[in-house]
Amino acid sequence: MTYSTVRLDIADRVATLTLDRPDRMNALTSTLFAEATAAIDRAVADGARALVMTGAGRAFCSGADLIGDGGGPQPGRDLGESLDRDYNPFVRKIAGLDIPVVTAINGPAVGAGLGLALLGDIIVMARSAYGLLAFVNIGLVPDAGSTWLVAQAVGRARALEMALLGERLSAEAALAAGLVTRIAEDDACLAEAQTLAARLAAGPSVAVALIRKQVAAALTASLDETLVIERENQRAAGWTQDFAEAVRAFGEKRAPVFRGA
Numbered sequence: 001m002t003y004s005t006v007r008l009d010i011a012d013r014v015a016t017l018t019l020d021r022p023d024r025m026n027a028l029t030s031t032l033f034a035e036a037t038a039a040i041d042r043a044v045a046d047g048a049r050a051l052v053m054t055g056a057g058r059a060f061c062s063g064a065d066l067i068g069d070g071g072g073p074q075p076g077r078d079l080g081e082s083l084d085r086d087y088n089p090f091v092r093k094i095a096g097l098d099i100p101v102v103t104a105i106n107g108p109a110v111g112a113g114l115g116l117a118l119l120g121d122i123i124v125m126a127r128s129a130y131g132l133l134a135f136v137n138i139g140l141v142p143d144a145g146s147t148w149l150v151a152q153a154v155g156r157a158r159a160l161e162m163a164l165l166g167e168r169l170s171a172e173a174a175l176a177a178g179l180v181t182r183i184a185e186d187d188a189c190l191a192e193a194q195t196l197a198a199r200l201a202a203g204p205s206v207a208v209a210l211i212r213k214q215v216a217a218a219l220t221a222s223l224d225e226t227l228v229i230e231r232e233n234q235r236a237a238g239w240t241q242d243f244a245e246a247v248r249a250f251g252e253k254r255a256p257v258f259r260g261a
Contacts, residue, residue, distance in 0.1 A: 001038065001039075001042065003020070003035040003038075003039060004031065004035065005019070005020055005021055005029065005031050005032040005035050005036075006018060006019055006020050006032060006035045006036050006039050007020045007056070008039040008042065008043060010043055010046055010048055012198055012201065013047060013048055013049040013050065013198075013201040013202075014048065014049070014050045014051075014052060014194055014197045014198050014201050015039075015040070015043030015044075015046075015048035015050070015051050015052070016051075016052045016053075016054065016190075016194060017036060017039055017040065017043070017051060017052065017053050017054075018053075018054050018055065018056050019032065019036070019053070019054070019055045019056060019060070019061055020056045021056070022055075022056040022057025022058070022059070023057075024062070024065060024067075025055075025057070025058070025059035025061070025062035025107075025108065025110075026055040026056060026057070026059055026060065026061045026062060026113070027061070027062045027063065027064065027065035027066075027067075028061065028063060028064050028065060028086075028087075028112055028113070029065050030082075030085070030086050033086040033087070033089075033090050034086075036090065037089070037090060037093060040093065040094075040097070044097070044098075044099065048099060048201070049099055049200070049201035049202075049205050049260060050099055050100050050101075050102065050197035050198070050200045050201040051097065051099055051100070051101045051102070051197070052101075052102050052103070052104060052190070052193050052194055052197045053101065053102075053103045053104070053116065053117075053119075053120065054103070054104035054105075054106050054189075054190050054193065055106055055107060055113075057107070058106075058107045058108075059106075059107040059108045059109075059110075059113075060103075060104075060105045060106055060107050060108060060109040060113055060116075060117055060129065061109055061110070061112070061113025061114075061116055061117070062108060062110045062111070062113055063110045063111025063112045063113045063114075063134060064111060064112055066138070079140070083143055087112060087143055087144050088145075090116075091115070091116075091119065091144055091145045094116075094119045095119065095145075095216065097209075097212075098205075098209040099201075099205070099208075099209065100121045100122070100197070100200045100208050100209075100212055101119060101120050101121050101212075102120050102121065102122045102123075102124065102193045102194075102196050102197045102200070103116075103117050103118075103119065103120030103122075103123050103124070103193065104124050104126075104189050104190045104192070104193035104194075105117045105123065105124065105125040105126060105129045105131075105171075105180065105189070106126050106129065106186070106189050106190060107126065107128070107129050108129060108130055108131075108132065109129065109130075109131045109132070110131075110132045110134050111132070111133070111134045111135055111142075111144075111146075112143055112144035112146065114131045114132065114133060114144075114146055114150075115142070115143065115144030115145045115146035115149060116144060117131070118145075118146065118149040118150065118153070118179065119145070119149070121212050122181050122182070122193075122196055122200075123179070123180040123181050123182070124180070124181070124182045124183075124184050124189055124192050124193045124196070125171045125174060125175070125180040125182070125183055125184070125189070126171065126183075126184060126185070126186045126189040127171050127172075127183055127184070127185055127186055128171070128186050129171050129186075129189075130168045130169060130170050130171065130174075131168070131169045131174050131179065132166065132167070132168050132169065133146060133150065133162045133163045133166060134166050135163070135166070136163060136164060136165070136166040137166040141163075142163055147159070147163070150162060150163070150179065152219055153177065153178045153179045154177045154178055154179060158177060171183050202258065203258055204237075204240065204242035204243070204246070204258045204260070205242070205258070205260035205261075206236065206237060206240045206242060206260070206261070207237045207240070207242065207243075210233040210236060210237055211233075214229055214230065214233050217229050240261060241259060241261045242256070242258045242259060242260070242261065245257060245258060245259070246258075
């Protein structure tokens, strides 16, 4: 399938989804969300066991496209409708995937673009990149899940400062705040993300899927509720062929070869 706003590459069970509107700093439109969703569905159907998201050119994503009619925020339009139609379904799709997600923030991640960048289970940020909750600068509020994602990572006070002041956050500051997990040199950002994704793709896929959802659930669950979730997920993981292979490999003093089942 040919796309006009994204690129999809699959190698070694890793799907790389590139937001591909470099002339607009990969600004978000209805078409981009639709194509990105279709590309992810194709990747999963083709057997991808990990997903990398990045941007083409000098930016990861500049947020919603404010120029022209790309279905994004415009004065006189119900902006909640565009969130219901495009943004929120995509965020929920990424959050609900059964494969891990690594984001390579190759350049500025602004507004909703920062929200998409922070959806990664592992987040690699280029040294010259920056994050920016720019919504207040145009009279809007954070969306694309960025309120929750930022607040969970940095806490209430820092999240409010970022959202209310709308100032850039460097890669070093983002790492120190816990927003991203790694910093890479600019020319190595995507490669490092793909290497991490390949490692995840070679792992026990059932357990990996359960882990990402278990951690998400724990963020809003009590300790007792989390214990129940852990029990049920461990029960499911314990029946997998990958667990049996790991036990055999341990006894045979070799590395396990996981099949994803």
